[in-house]
Amino acid sequence: MSTELPPEVVRRAAELRKQIEYHNRRYYQFDEPVIADAEYDALLRELQALEREYPELQTPDSPTQRVGAAPLAAFAEVRHEVPMLSLDNAFEDGDVLDFDRRIREKLERDDTEYLAEPKLDGLAVSLLYEDGVLVRGATRGDGHSGEDVTHNVRTIRAIPLRLSGSGYPQRFEVRGEVFMPKTGFEAMNRKALEAGEKVFVNPRNAAAGSLRQLDPAATAARPLAFYCYGYGVYPAEALPATQYELMERFRNWGLPINPEIRQIRGAQGCLDYYRDLMARRHGLPYEIDGVVYKLGRFDWQAEMGYVARAPRWAVAHKFPAEEATTRVLAIEVQVGRTGALTPVARLESVFVGGVTVTNATLHNADEVRRKDIRINDWVVVRRAGDVIPEVVKSIPERRPADAAEFVMPAHCPACGSEVELEEGEAIARCSGGLYCPAQHKEAIKHFASRRAMDIEGLGDKLVDQLLERRLVDTVADLYRLTVEQLAELERMGIKSAENLVAALEKSKATTLPRFLYALGIREVGEVTARNLALHLHGLDSIIAADEDALQAIPDVGPTMAAHIAAFFRQPHNLEVIRDLRAVGLHWQETEAGPAGAQLLAGKTFVLTGTLESLTRDQAKEKLQALGAKVSGSVSKKTSYVVAGTEAGSKLAKAQELGVEILDESGLLALLGNGEI
Numbered sequence: 001m002s003t004e005l006p007p008e009v010v011r012r013a014a015e016l017r018k019q020i021e022y023h024n025r026r027y028y029q030f031d032e033p034v035i036a037d038a039e040y041d042a043l044l045r046e047l048q049a050l051e052r053e054y055p056e057l058q059t060p061d062s063p064t065q066r067v068g069a070a071p072l073a074a075f076a077e078v079r080h081e082v083p084m085l086s087l088d089n090a091f092e093d094g095d096v097l098d099f100d101r102r103i104r105e106k107l108e109r110d111d112t113e114y115l116a117e118p119k120l121d122g123l124a125v126s127l128l129y130e131d132g133v134l135v136r137g138a139t140r141g142d143g144h145s146g147e148d149v150t151h152n153v154r155t156i157r158a159i160p161l162r163l164s165g166s167g168y169p170q171r172f173e174v175r176g177e178v179f180m181p182k183t184g185f186e187a188m189n190r191k192a193l194e195a196g197e198k199v200f201v202n203p204r205n206a207a208a209g210s211l212r213q214l215d216p217a218a219t220a221a222r223p224l225a226f227y228c229y230g231y232g233v234y235p236a237e238a239l240p241a242t243q244y245e246l247m248e249r250f251r252n253w254g255l256p257i258n259p260e261i262r263q264i265r266g267a268q269g270c271l272d273y274y275r276d277l278m279a280r281r282h283g284l285p286y287e288i289d290g291v292v293y294k295l296g297r298f299d300w301q302a303e304m305g306y307v308a309r310a311p312r313w314a315v316a317h318k319f320p321a322e323e324a325t326t327r328v329l330a331i332e333v334q335v336g337r338t339g340a341l342t343p344v345a346r347l348e349s350v351f352v353g354g355v356t357v358t359n360a361t362l363h364n365a366d367e368v369r370r371k372d373i374r375i376n377d378w379v380v381v382r383r384a385g386d387v388i389p390e391v392v393k394s395i396p397e398r399r400p401a402d403a404a405e406f407v408m409p410a411h412c413p414a415c416g417s418e419v420e421l422e423e424g425e426a427i428a429r430c431s432g433g434l435y436c437p438a439q440h441k442e443a444i445k446h447f448a449s450r451r452a453m454d455i456e457g458l459g460d461k462l463v464d465q466l467l468e469r470r471l472v473d474t475v476a477d478l479y480r481l482t483v484e485q486l487a488e489l490e491r492m493g494i495k496s497a498e499n500l501v502a503a504l505e506k507s508k509a510t511t512l513p514r515f516l517y518a519l520g521i522r523e524v525g526e527v528t529a530r531n532l533a534l535h536l537h538g539l540d541s542i543i544a545a546d547e548d549a550l551q552a553i554p555d556v557g558p559t560m561a562a563h564i565a566a567f568f569r570q571p572h573n574l575e576v577i578r579d580l581r582a583v584g585l586h587w588q589e590t591e592a593g594p595a596g597a598q599l600l601a602g603k604t605f606v607l608t609g610t611l612e613s614l615t616r617d618q619a620k621e622k623l624q625a626l627g628a629k630v631s632g633s634v635s636k637k638t639s640y641v642v643a644g645t646e647a648g649s650k651l652a653k654a655q656e657l658g659v660e661i662l663d664e665s666g667l668l669a670l671l672g673n674g675e676i
């Protein structure tokens with residue numbers, strides 16, 4: 001018996017499918033959703049309800065049918081009618097020049113044009129469409145036969161179950177890459193970690209593991225995406241002239257195309273594209289391991305042909321690997337300004353992330369233990385973008401018999417003083433203070449640094465020499481250096497010696513917060529230095545303040561108060577301060593910053609959104625210089641919220657609490673004369 005389908009129900013179901021497919025395309029193809037996730041879900045639920053009520057309405061290409069199939073026992077084999085090829089790799093610019101030259105020679109022409117696109121780090125699939133409906137999805141396998149993963153690719157929302165538009169061949173294959181965007185990968189691993197489950201090492205493994213699930217419901221729960229980059233089975237007479245035109249057609253049929261695809265000219269175009277993408281690589285929402293260049297015209301591609309399993313008309317230009325394995329030759333200990341001892345791995349030199357790496361910080365003894373890194377171990381080293389190289393993990397499977405555990409020394413390697421490990425702190429410290437040559441050197445570098453006394457031209461190497469030749473002991477000695485003394489040092493001439501003496505002279509006129517910060521008191525950063533200057537009026541009252549008085553200052557807790565008081569109890573420190581004043585360092589005692597100090601004392605600001613004429617950090621610095629406090633979150637105590645463009649939840653919160661809101665011009669007026 002068949003129920004009569006009411007025409008309005010048929011109409012509504014068709015309309016819902018069309019809308020859902022449209023929103024899928026907005027989301028996955030254009031990255032520009034026009035409705036909220038909840039609205040999308042409501043459309044889907046309405047369609048599901050209709051299909052439940054009228055099962056005849058259900059079709060395999062309905063968006064409700066993404067997780068349709070029951071778990072499989074095993075994957076079926078799919079033989080590829082057109083093999084799925086791989087790509088040759090280029091690692092250096094020269095390889096790309098060779099690639100382009102071979103093409104120009106064979107085609108006997110000089111105007112080569114390419115399609116360039118990111119090389120996604122996922123896995124290749126082939127999607128078969130018949131009459132516009134997705135009928136099969138297969139992995140690449142060995143290129144000739146792969147696995148039937150139809151039930152799983154159907155769960156990927158970026159992949160249309162039915163094509164839109166018209167003019168597509170009756171039967172054809174789309175090829176592309178299934179991948180996991182970075183945010184999805186991170187969220188998935190966070191959840192796995194919370195549930196005590198295994199995490200994936202990278203998005204590529206996560207994508208591959210997700211697609212090869214026997215239960216489609218498991219794949220559906222994974223945040224997978226897809227971009228097309230080519231074709232398999234395709235009627236020759238229906239192909240357009242170029243790779244780019246084919247991609248445009250795909251796009252019109254609702255298939256997602258990478259927005260970074262570009263048409264470029266010649267080898268130079270390839271290299272420019274490569275450099276641009278490499279610089280932006282970490283900002284892309286997915287992992288890429290290089291770029292791919294494909295000769296643009298299909299007739300040219302046919303002329304170039306294939307060699308073994310790769311086309312002669314395409315090449316993958318790989319980025320330098322960001323991870324490499326190497327050996328730990330030794331674990332040494334570095335002493336910082338405050339005496340903190342940092343274990344550093346000395347590595348067998350290895351080329352990673354585009355540079356040769358020989359050292360990597362191991363942060364502290366806990367970290368060495370947690371990562372189980374031993375001397376002589378093989379380790380994975382990572383250098384991504386411009387960040388400092390780090391040891392990711394050891395490879396215990398390759399551990400040699402002579403591998404030795406790292407032990408934090410009991411005595412400082414620089415001065416022999418005892419090493420202390422404070423209760424509840426992961427950090428070991430040298431107890432030698434300024435007697436320790438390593439701490440001494442770091443203290444001088446800090447004193448001279450830009451945000452402290454800002455002595456231009458006093459770099460690392462110079463400080464080394466000054467200490468080695470005993471020209472300087474305390475920071476006050478810096479101000480007694482003469483042009484003659486300095487001119488004799490390595491890599492110094494009369495001119496640079498004169499410049500340095502002038503820079504030292506200039507630095508004598510400073511502010512109290514800068515001076516306090518330059519002293520390098522433990523835990524005293526710029527904000528605390530400013531607060532001390534603001535609340536205790538003058539260096540002598542700061543020196544005289546006891547721990548209670550110090551704790552009365554905003555943001556100063558018991559530990560910091562103890563460090564500050566201890567610093568000023570040390571006769572040696574007081575002597576250096578006296579000496580610095582004697583050689584001419586001066587500041588205005590009651591001034592907490594540049595002109596107009598304290599006009600905003602007691603006011604709390606929150607900055608949100610983008611400002612046009614200055615950065616948020618600059619605005620913060622200026623506000624603090626006027627005595628204001630700058631906080632990260634809005635509360636009833638907030639005096640003003642400064643809202644730039646695209647201000648978000650903080651602005652909303654300010655409105656909700658009735659906190660006064662300033663725009664950029666209001667802020668500038670305030671910074672200019674302390675009034676709005």
Ligand code: IVH
Pocket residue numbers: 085086087117118119120121122123124140177229230292311314316
């Ligand atoms: S084109 C004949 N384009 O790289 C051309 N491949 O090393 C075949 N891949 O198996 C591939 N992004 O999984 C092409 N934009 C892209 C790609 C890409 C990633 C993968 C693909 C292929 C492998 C070849």
